[in-house]
Amino acid sequence: MMKKPSGVFDESYPRDLALVRTPYRWALLATLLVALYALIPLFASKYYLDVLTNIAITAVAVLGLQVLVGYTGVVSIGHVAFMALGAYGSAALSHHLGWSFWVTMPLATVLCVAVGMLVALPALRVRGFYISVTTLAAHYIILWAILHGGNLTNGASGLSVGEVTLGTFVLKSQLHFYFLTVTALALVTFFLNSLMRTKYGRAMVSVRDNDLAAEFLGINVFGTKVLAFMISSGLAGVAGALLAYYQGIITVEQFAISDSIWMLGMLVIGGPTISGAIFGVVFLRTLQQMVLAGAPMIGTLLPALGGSAVAAFMQIFFGVVIVAFLIFEPRGLSHTWQIVLNKFRTWPFSY
Amino acid sequence: MAFFLQMIVSGVLTGTVYALISLGVIVVYKSSSVFNFAVGGIVALSAFLLWQLVGDWHWSAWLALPVFLLALILLGVLIQRLILGPLTGQPLMSAVMATLALGDVFTGSTILFWPGPGRYFPDVVPDRPLHLGPAVLSLHSAIILATCLAAFGAFLLFFHRTKIGLAMRGTAEDHSLAQSEGIKVNRIFMLSWGVAIVIAATAGVMMSLLYGVSLDPLNALGLKSLAVVILGGLESVAGAFLGGLLIGLLETLGSGYLDPYVGGGSGDVIPFVVMLLFLIFKPYGIFGYKRIERV
Numbered sequence: 124m125m126k127k128p129s130g131v132f133d134e135s136y137p138r139d140l141a142l143v144r145t146p147y148r149w150a151l152l153a154t155l156l157v158a159l160y161a162l163i164p165l166f167a168s169k170y171y172l173d174v175l176t177n178i179a180i181t182a183v184a185v186l187g188l189q190v191l192v193g194y195t196g197v198v199s200i201g202h203v204a205f206m207a208l209g210a211y212g213s214a215a216l217s218h219h220l221g222w223s224f225w226v227t228m229p230l231a232t233v234l235c236v237a238v239g240m241l242v243a244l245p246a247l248r249v250r251g252f253y254i255s256v257t258t259l260a261a262h263y264i265i266l267w268a269i270l271h272g273g274n275l276t277n278g279a280s281g282l283s284v285g286e287v288t289l290g291t292f293v294l295k296s297q298l299h300f301y302f303l304t305v306t307a308l309a310l311v312t313f314f315l316n317s318l319m320r321t322k323y324g325r326a327m328v329s330v331r332d333n334d335l336a337a338e339f340l341g342i343n344v345f346g347t348k349v350l351a352f353m354i355s356s357g358l359a360g361v362a363g364a365l366l367a368y369y370q371g372i373i374t375v376e377q378f379a380i381s382d383s384i385w386m387l388g389m390l391v392i393g394g395p396t397i398s399g400a401i402f403g404v405v406f407l408r409t410l411q412q413m414v415l416a417g418a419p420m421i422g423t424l425l426p427a428l429g430g431s432a433v434a435a436f437m438q439i440f441f442g443v444v445i446v447a448f449l450i451f452e453p454r455g456l457s458h459t460w461q462i463v464l465n466k467f468r469t470w471p472f473s474y
Numbered sequence: 475m476a477f478f479l480q481m482i483v484s485g486v487l488t489g490t491v492y493a494l495i496s497l498g499v500i501v502v503y504k505s506s507s508v509f510n511f512a513v514g515g516i517v518a519l520s521a522f523l524l525w526q527l528v529g530d531w532h533w534s535a536w537l538a539l540p541v542f543l544l545a546l547i548l549l550g551v552l553i554q555r556l557i558l559g560p561l562t563g564q565p566l567m568s569a570v571m572a573t574l575a576l577g578d579v580f581t582g583s584t585i586l587f588w589p590g591p592g593r594y595f596p597d598v599v600p601d602r603p604l605h606l607g608p609a610v611l612s613l614h615s616a617i618i619l620a621t622c623l624a625a626f627g628a629f630l631l632f633f634h635r636t637k638i639g640l641a642m643r644g645t646a647e648d649h650s651l652a653q654s655e656g657i658k659v660n661r662i663f664m665l666s667w668g669v670a671i672v673i674a675a676t677a678g679v680m681m682s683l684l685y686g687v688s689l690d691p692l693n694a695l696g697l698k699s700l701a702v703v704i705l706g707g708l709e710s711v712a713g714a715f716l717g718g719l720l721i722g723l724l725e726t727l728g729s730g731y732l733d734p735y736v737g738g739g740s741g742d743v744i745p746f747v748v749m750l751l752f753l754i755f756k757p758y759g760i761f762g763y764k765r766i767e768r769v
Contacts (some may be wrong), residue, residue, distance in 0.1 A: 198567050200511075200574065222733070245750070249757040251568055252509050255752050258705060260746040267743040381581070384574045391571055433588065438582030445575040449568050450560045 170186050172297040179304035180365050182404045183311050185386050193395030195467025196331035201262030205356040207378035208235050209363025216287040224287040227365040232357045237354025243349040281374040284367045307338040347361045388445040394455020402456045486703040489722020490622040491677045496714045498674035503708050504646035505666040511573040514696025515580025518689050520675030520683040522588050532719040550668030603730050605608035618680045625676045660711025701749035707762025721745050
């Protein structure tokens with residue numbers, strides 16, 4: 124739980140309920156924003172801006188997954204399919220009708236929310252891993268539908284997307300997309316944080332902890348699960364739309380099921396909380412960058428294994444890391460972070 | 475009519491293979507309540523392993539097969555010992571995530587160690603078409619069908635007639651009761667993983683004898699057998715068989731008749747659609763035990 128530093132007490136209700144509780148934390152938040160918006164763009168190269176943009180987009184999707192997994196307890200293996208829906212939804216609207224990003228993205232999100240609602244229907248009858256299997260089936264069905272969508276989705280050959288325009292200003296460079304995605308991430312984090320403080324958020328947490336008891340308390344368990352699915356798929360749709368516009372062209376192959384498993388892995392590593400989602404994304408992407416940096420070395424060590432060795436190695440490595448985290452640190456990095464933070468906060472009484 | 479019969483024949487063949495793989499999932503679930511999402515990766519990895527022994531290093535079948543079986547059992551024991559054992563008592567998500575990640579590790583290893591295009595097993599018996607009325611069945615397919623049925627029968631014999639099979643069934647019913655009877659439950663878990671991997675590997679090898687050893691079809695095989703498991707019910711061996719046949723038939727019949735309208739590939743999605751329908755209307759499958767929530 125959020126502990127206040129020694130000697131700080133809340134003296135009024137607004138103070139107690141506030142998101143940012145002490146002037147010290149306001150300062151930290153301000154520093155973070157300055158670093159994100161001013162310092163990083165100043166010092167980061169194009170390559171790292173690309174990495175950070177990818178991190179931001181993945182983080183939006185993983186935050187959506189977090190709502191399902193961390194807050195409602197439903198392990199969804201089909202998350203990548205909703206990203207694909209969002210990407211293809213906005214791409215198709217942009218490609219065939221030429222509508223602007225600010226129209227296609229919300230529309231694609233609505234599509235994802237609707238499909239999410241459909242996928243949530245079996246939740247009325249089953250629990251536990253049967254829902255996970257439902258999401259797996261949904262993943263393959265959605266991807267198959269996209270692949271066989273004929274002229275609408277251009278199947279396997281890829282769909283090209285228009286550009287993002289703000290009035291007459293066209294977002295073209297790395298930096299522009301970095302700002303767009305980081306802003307999206309910040310807004311989504313704020314939205315989710317606020318959501319978790321409402322009765323819907325508390326309902327989700329109670330469903331995760333014990334859905335039988337939640338039913339007794341009068342919480343509509345099915346409705347809560349459907350709401351969680353809707354929010355989760357909506358956020359995945361936003362991430363997918365951002366990805367589509369960032370890349371300019373999308374194909375079905377880039378939405379493989381292993382990405383879904385990696386997103387779940389990011390939640391495992393980071394911990395099933397909002398900050399955990401972001402930790403997990405950063406951690407796994409950093410690992411990915413490290414593997415990519417070491418790729419030439421792997422190439423010279425094992426020359427017989429060919430070009431796909433790096434991707435395969437990454438897959439194996441991530442699987443092993445995920446299992447290691449499951450065994451040794453199941454509550455993820457955010458839990459460790461909380462412990463460290465609390466030790467500092469309650470110093471000198473950190474026992 | 476001939477087309478229909480042909481579809482039925484190949485549907486039965488596919489279905490038996492699915493049934494065998496889903497038996498692998500069910501064995502693990504029955505004993506340790508862990509749903510094995512890694513089955514696709516296991517099927518692929520084991521097929522490639524056998525290819526490595528027989529197709530690449532050219533070991534004789536008499537040497538390769540026992541080594542192969544031992545390796546598979548060892549893999550099962552290691553999985554239980556190193557990964558799922560430490561995860562006992564943790565919530566459901568941990569076991570699901572662990573098997574998912576494991577499946578990923580296996581598929582990654584397959585890409586890593588055997589990159590490039592698929593491989594083919596050397597032919598042991600020359601192929602020949604057999605005629606069943608108007609339908610044609612290749613000799614290889616018939617051998618595969620017979621082997622799968624034999625494997626199913628062997629498993630049933632093992633499960634119902636031997637002492638170890640009895641121990642496995644007892645553990646599947648109730649862990650604490652089994653432990654109180656002196657059954658070493660941990661060993662049973664390791665054994666069930668080993669048996670499950672051997673069964674799934676048999677099916678995978680059979681399939682790759684027909685279609686060649688390559689990752690994506692084998693992975694897809696594993697995933698579709700999840701649909702079979704849902705259809706037949708998680709606790710039922712008979713359900714696996716019936717469910718496998720049903721899904722195999724539906725898939726071949728469906729793709730046979732629907733493919734011209736959809737431009738091909740409908741066979742890939744039919745098992746999942748069926749699975750989804752069953753999850754909505756009859757989630758515990760045909761033979762599964764209904765879970766009644768009691769406080």
